[in-house]
Amino acid sequence: MKNLLQSVRITINDKLYVKDPESSNLGKRIVEESIIMINDIGFENFTFKKLGQKIGSNESSIYRYFENKHKLLLYLASWYWGWLEYRLVFATNNIPDANAKLEKAIEIMTQATEIDLAFTHIDEVLLNKIVINEYSKSYLTKEVDMENKEGYFVIYKRLVNRLSQMIKEVNTDYPYPESLASTLIEGALHQYFLMDHFSSLTSCDVNVTPTEYFKHIAFNTLNIKNNG
Amino acid sequence: MKNLLQSVRITINDKLYVKDPESSNLGKRIVEESIIMINDIGFENFTFKKLGQKIGSNESSIYRYFENKHKLLLYLASWYWGWLEYRLVFATNNIPDANAKLEKAIEIMTQATEIDLAFTHIDEVLLNKIVINEYSKSYLTKEVDMENKEGYFVIYKRLVNRLSQMIKEVNTDYPYPESLASTLIEGALHQYFLMDHFSSLTSCDVNVTPTEYFKHIAFNTLNIKNNG
DNA sequence: CAAATATAAAAGTATTACTATCAATATATA
DNA sequence: TATATATTGATAGTAATACTTTTATATTTG
Numbered sequence: 318m319k320n321l322l323q324s325v326r327i328t329i330n331d332k333l334y335v336k337d338p339e340s341s342n343l344g345k346r347i348v349e350e351s352i353i354m355i356n357d358i359g360f361e362n363f364t365f366k367k368l369g370q371k372i373g374s375n376e377s378s379i380y381r382y383f384e385n386k387h388k389l390l391l392y393l394a395s396w397y398w399g400w401l402e403y404r405l406v407f408a409t410n411n412i413p414d415a416n417a418k419l420e421k422a423i424e425i426m427t428q429a430t431e432i433d434l435a436f437t438h439i440d441e442v443l444l445n446k447i448v449i450n451e452y453s454k455s456y457l458t459k460e461v462d463m464e465n466k467e468g469y470f471v472i473y474k475r476l477v478n479r480l481s482q483m484i485k486e487v488n489t490d491y492p493y494p495e496s497l498a499s500t501l502i503e504g505a506l507h508q509y510f511l512m513d514h515f516s517s518l519t520s521c522d523v524n525v526t527p528t529e530y531f532k533h534i535a536f537n538t539l540n541i542k543n544n545g
Numbered sequence: 546m547k548n549l550l551q552s553v554r555i556t557i558n559d560k561l562y563v564k565d566p567e568s569s570n571l572g573k574r575i576v577e578e579s580i581i582m583i584n585d586i587g588f589e590n591f592t593f594k595k596l597g598q599k600i601g602s603n604e605s606s607i608y609r610y611f612e613n614k615h616k617l618l619l620y621l622a623s624w625y626w627g628w629l630e631y632r633l634v635f636a637t638n639n640i641p642d643a644n645a646k647l648e649k650a651i652e653i654m655t656q657a658t659e660i661d662l663a664f665t666h667i668d669e670v671l672l673n674k675i676v677i678n679e680y681s682k683s684y685l686t687k688e689v690d691m692e693n694k695e696g697y698f699v700i701y702k703r704l705v706n707r708l709s710q711m712i713k714e715v716n717t718d719y720p721y722p723e724s725l726a727s728t729l730i731e732g733a734l735h736q737y738f739l740m741d742h743f744s745s746l747t748s749c750d751v752n753v754t755p756t757e758y759f760k761h762i763a764f765n766t767l768n769i770k771n772n773g
Numbered sequence: 774c775a776a777a778t779a780t781a782a783a784a785g786t787a788t789t790a791c792t793a794t795c796a797a798t799a800t801a802t803a
Numbered sequence: 804t805a806t807a808t809a810t811t812g813a814t815a816g817t818a819a820t821a822c823t824t825t826t827a828t829a830t831t832t833g
Contacts, residue, residue: 336779343780359687364820375781377823385821453681459587461742470743477746493748493758496736500762503735504728511727514689515698518705520721530721534728537766564810571811592789603812605792613790780829789820799810 325435327399330468333392336382344382346372348396349438351389356443360390360451390447390455391469397444398472400433401425405479415486416541422483423535427505427528449506477502488539497538501531553663555627558696561620564610572610574600576624577666579617584671588618588679618675618683619697625672626700628661629653633707643714644769650711651763655733655756677734705730716767725766729759 331337338344350372355363363386365379383389405425412418430445456470464470481498484491491497508527511519521527559565566572578600583591591614597604611617633653640646658673684698692698709726712719719725736755739747749755 341779361686365822366820369781375783376821377782378780380822381779450685453685456742457678457681457738458589465742474743474745492753493761495746496739496748496755496758497762499735499739499746500728500732504732507727507731508724510685511724514684514693515702515727517702518723518727520724525720527724530724533721534725534762534766537768538762540765569810593791594789597812603814604790605813606811608791609811774833776831776833778829778831780827782827783825785824786822787820788822790818792815792817794815795813797810797812799808801806801808803804803806 325403327396327403329392329395329399330471332467333388333395333469334383335380338382338392343372343374343378345438346374347379347382347389348393349440352393352440352443352447355390355393355451356446360386360447360454387455387458390451391464393444394448394452394455395469395472396439397441397448398476400436400441402472402476402479405476409483415483416536419483419487419535420532422480423501423532424528426480426502427531428526429509449509452506484535484539487541491539497535501535505531553631555624555631557620557623557627558699560695561616561623561697562611563608566610566620571600571602571606573666574602575607575610575617576621577668580621580668580671580675583618583621583679584674588614588675588682615683615686618679619692621672622676622680622683623697623700624667625669625676626704628664628669630700630704630707633704637711643711644764647711647715647763648760650708651729651760652756654708654730655759656754657737677737680734712763712767715769719767725763729763733759 326339336344338348347368351363351368354368354371358367365383365386366376369376369379383392405422408425409418409421412421430442433439433441456464458464477495477498480501481494484494484497505527508519508521508530512521512527516522521530554567564572566576575596579591579596582596582599586595593607593611593614594604597607611620633650636653637646637649640649658670661667661669684692686692705723705726708729709722712722712725733755736747736749736758740749740755744750749758
């Protein structure tokens with residue numbers, strides 16, 4: 318996909334890093350290669366030492382950018398959700414019809430990720446895989462309430478909120494807009510995971526997309542006929 | 546809740562333990578106290594050393610029952626899903642009407658957990674909290690395909706399968722029974738988590754239950770009027 | 774060119790996730 | 804009841820992790 322704006326920058330809570338990784342070449346390499354490496358060996362096996370070896374830098378230098386790998390994961394996830402939010406707003410902004418708008422929104426939120434050439438040092442396809450496989454671990458912790466207060470999840474929350482607003486616009490009387498929005502976003506990640514590892518637990522495959530499934534859920538539960 | 550059967554035993558894949566924890570007093574204490582401790586300090590902070598100190602036993606003795614804490618988590622989760630499956634089968638077995646049966650099933654799968662006095666050394670309420678907060682971590686790993694082959698997730702898969710069969714009985718033409726079943730089960734865990742930590746992302750609270758929300762989703766998406 | 778800043782290298786610490794060994798104790802069986 | 808066997812406990816040890824600290828060396832900027 319092509320980016321119409323010259324330079325969009327995803328703004329991330331500055332408490333998530335010690336030094337802004339966008340501010341230097343080393344910082345960008347840390348982000349770029351950590352995405353490849355986490356996707357490759359998984360978050361549990363990923364260490365700053367290994368990353369340092371891969372990018373020809375030192376463990377201690379990486380600690381000058383991120384306090385620990387947990388915060389790096391939160392940074393990467395925030396970037397991903399910020400990028401999705403940007404695409405969501407951009408794609409739905411000019412659609413006046415509430416139904417068509419929600420339909421487009423569900424497409425953006427549930428379709429397979431394609432590369433975005435506007436951000437050269439970030440592979441969005443791999444980042445999407447990381448979010449599918451690792452995002453839950455960033456909030457399923459004993460520190461979640463404290464970190465939520467610090468604003469580590471604002472972008473994600475804003476995104477769910479935007480989607481629930483669109484749901485409300487389609488049907489003002491629907492009693493569960495927030496739950497439906499969170500179910501669509503979290504559920505999409507889960508269905509993609511099941512496609513890869515537990516195919517018997519999902520109806521989705523190469524022919525049936527999660528997008529189709531979630532559109533069916535949304536428009537039936539909102540008692541609106543599905544256009545798609 | 547009361548158990549009508551004298552002694553039901555949840556059967557768990559014997560590859561998940563080195564020595565059956567049900568076979569000795571120490572084994573039962575390991576299970577009993579690990580549930581309390583994991584719920585208390587979280588799975589990441591939980592270690593066999595700490596558990597040993599708490600139960601007045603030795604780290605090395607615990608290793609004689611479970612290879613590592615990951616397998617203990619898989620054991621606890623299997624027990625939980627096995628218990629839910631037993632309750633599901635028991636509660637729906639004698640219901641002839643497919644709609645009423647599915648409705649009952651959704652209740653069992655999404656309602657707040659109550660203590661089951663039949664299993665004295667297991668606190669089902671705490672175990673439910675562990676499943677909400679930690680279950681994803683048991684499968685979001687690089688070893689998931691291998692462990693799936695070893696049968697570590699059979700009970701969970703059987704449970705999702707039972708629910709999707711009930712969905713099919715309600716509406717044979719519905720194209721996504723497996724996805725709906727997995728969404729209901731996983732989605733319920735997620736909504737409970739959101740109620741505790743991200744209340745703005747869910748429509749559920751003390752008055753609106755996840756059960757109500759998921760019944761609405763299921764019966765509307767299946768184009769059947771909801772009884773509940 | 775000097776000063777400030779960024780990065781690299783190396784060493785050190787506490788904790789984790791085990792494994793191995795051996796002693797103590799409980800239990801089963803002859 | 805004596806003995807064999809299994810179970811548990813105590814201690815020590817190892818490699819890896821997740822850092823922190825210190826010092827040296829580049830690089831940038833004023």
